[in-house]
């Protein structure tokens with residue numbers, strides 16, 4: 001899906017009453033992987049850039065107008081923080097837990113505290129959408 005389509009669909013969903021937007025999921029863009037086997041949606045690190053690009057396009061239009069949730073290839077505190085500063089009130093992590101185990105969530109939380117401190121924020125709410133302001 002292209003950014004423009006994602007933005008239009010997200011805007012329509014909000015207009016129709018959606019309480020928030022998760023604009024991406026897995027992808028069927030098999031160009032992202034070597035030797036693809038067309039057996040379903042691709043998740044994880046390979047879709048990090050694509051998911052962020054779509055999230056950012058949606059956030060440019062809808063940040064402040066609804067709750068935005070970012071998902072796709074999030075595997076570190078740095079990536080979670082990038083999505084939060086781009087406008088995500090929530091982030092979702094799935095595939096990375098398979099590779100890093102459940103302690104990943106604790107490590108992301110610890111890392112987020114460090115990143116917030118380094119930027120002088122007292123709480124995470126202050127960082128949401130910081131790059132949109």
Ligand SMILES: Cc1cc2nc3c(=O)[nH]c(=O)nc-3n(C[C@H](O)[C@H](O)[C@H](O)COP(=O)(O)O)c2cc1C
Pocket residue numbers: 024025026043044045047071072073074092093094095096
């Ligand atoms: C095994 C598996 C099952 C999934 N099941 C669902 C589902 O039932 N509903 C849904 O909206 N997304 C589902 N997803 C997509 C994830 O919610 C998520 O959008 C996607 O995996 C990208 O995030 P990730 O890169 O952190 O895995 C599934 C993904 C995987 C890998």
